[in-house]
Amino acid sequence: RGNMQLSILIPSHRGDLLACSRIFQACSWAGPNLEVIVRDNSGNAFKRSLLAHIKRDHCNIIHVEPCTALENHTEIVRLAKGNYIYVIADDDFAFDRAITSLPSLLDRHVNDRSVAGIIGTYVVEHSNGSTIVGYDNVDSEDVTARVSSYLAYQGVNVLYYSPIRRDLSQRIFAFTGAMPFRFPFHDQIICLLCLLNGKFARLKRLMYLYDISDWDQAAVAQR
Numbered sequence: 001r002g003n004m005q006l007s008i009l010i011p012s013h014r015g016d017l018l019a020c021s022r023i024f025q026a027c028s029w030a031g032p033n034l035e036v037i038v039r040d041n042s043g044n045a046f047k048r049s050l051l052a053h054i055k056r057d058h059c060n061i062i063h064v065e066p067c068t069a070l071e072n073h074t075e076i077v078r079l080a081k082g083n084y085i086y087v088i089a090d091d092d093f094a095f096d097r098a099i100t101s102l103p104s105l106l107d108r109h110v111n112d113r114s115v116a117g118i119i120g121t122y123v124v125e126h127s128n129g130s131t132i133v134g135y136d137n138v139d140s141e142d143v144t145a146r147v148s149s150y151l152a153y154q155g156v157n158v159l160y161y162s163p164i165r166r167d168l169s170q171r172i173f174a175f176t177g178a179m180p181f182r183f184p185f186h187d188q189i190i191c192l193l194c195l196l197n198g199k200f201a202r203l204k205r206l207m208y209l210y211d212i213s214d215w216d217q218a219a220v221a222q223r
Contacts, residue, residue, distance in 0.1 A: 005033045005103040005110065006163060007082035011072040012090040015044035019090040023051060023061075026088065029096070030058040033103040039076040041067045070182070077170065083110050084117070086163040093209040101205065102163060109201050114141070116165055116198030120207025122158040127213040135159060138200045146195045159200075160187045161208045168197055 008026055012019060023038050030036045035058045040047065043066045051061050060079070064072075077085060084106055088094055098120055109115040121134045137149035138159070150159065172193045176186050194200075 003033055004035055004082045005084065005106040006035070007080035007085045007166070008034065008036045008099070009076045009080060009085055009087045010036070010038045010090055011069070011076045011087070012038055012040045013042050013069070013072070014090055015042045015047040020047060020050050022088075022090045022093070024054065025096070026094070027054050027056055027059045027061075029099050030056050031100075031103075032058065033107070034058065034100070035060070035081060037076055037079050038062065039064060039072055039079075041065070041072045070177075074173075074177075077173065080166055083166060084163040085166045085169055086161075088161070088208075092161070092211055095206045095208070098203060098205040098207040102203065105201065105203055106163070114198050115201050116168055116194045117200045118163045118203050119159065119200035120162075120203040120205055122161070123206060123209040124156060124158065125209060125211040125213050126216050131155075132206070133158060135200075138195060139202045140199060143196060146199060147192065150192065150195055156210065156212055157187050157191060158208065158210050159191045159194075161210060162200065164194060165198075168194065 008029060010023060010026055012023060026036050026038070038051070038061045040051065040061065040063050048063050054061060064075075073087070077087075086102075102118060105118060119135060119138055121132060124131050124133055133155055135149055135153055137145045140146050172190050175193070176190060179186075
């Protein structure tokens with residue numbers, strides 16, 4: 001697995017131009033220490049023909065038959081070679097400078113097993129405005145401080161959209177996958193387990209934009 005520090009993973013289903021533009025943007029980040037893998041299960045012929053124009057080293061676009069979101073996520077993680085993986089949704093936005101600066105930050109922490117992941121600053125788009133959010137103390141050596149800060153945070157779980165050490169992510173995903181049922185709050189369990197395993201090194205940049213404007217009202221979210 002060599003020197004590959006980071007795998008950007010996009011399990012994609014949407015077939016519109018916005019989703020395709022996010023994939024094109026992500027492929028521009030690929031380099032010797034950052035690979036980009038896209039697994040498209042849309043079955044959309046237009047999307048497939050459009051993405052066929054992407055030719056770049058360390059960039060792997062795979063088209064598969066329509067399948068569940070869980071299968072798409074599981075299979076794309078199996079393909080990752082990076083020490084850390086970062087799963088990005090095709091309807092959100094990641095900041096270029098943050099992403100391309102991640103491998104050098106990860107290189108400084110690759111042998112420090114106390115670092116479970118990387119945390120940045122996040123933008124959350126709501127139907128009535130935008131907010132910039134972050135977490136206190138998740139970079140602390142003290143596990144109690146990390147967990148307390150996470151549990152005290154009042155907002156959407158943007159910590160889920162963070163680069164995580166690959167072997168840790170695989171262990172936690174296998175654990176949640178062994179549960180008899182799947183619930184919407186599994187992302188919170190995953191993040192809690194990550195924090196119990198280690199701290200998050202801080203990237204002092206805007207890293208990710210999470211758009212919840214289509215489902216931030218309770219009635220719409222329940223549907």
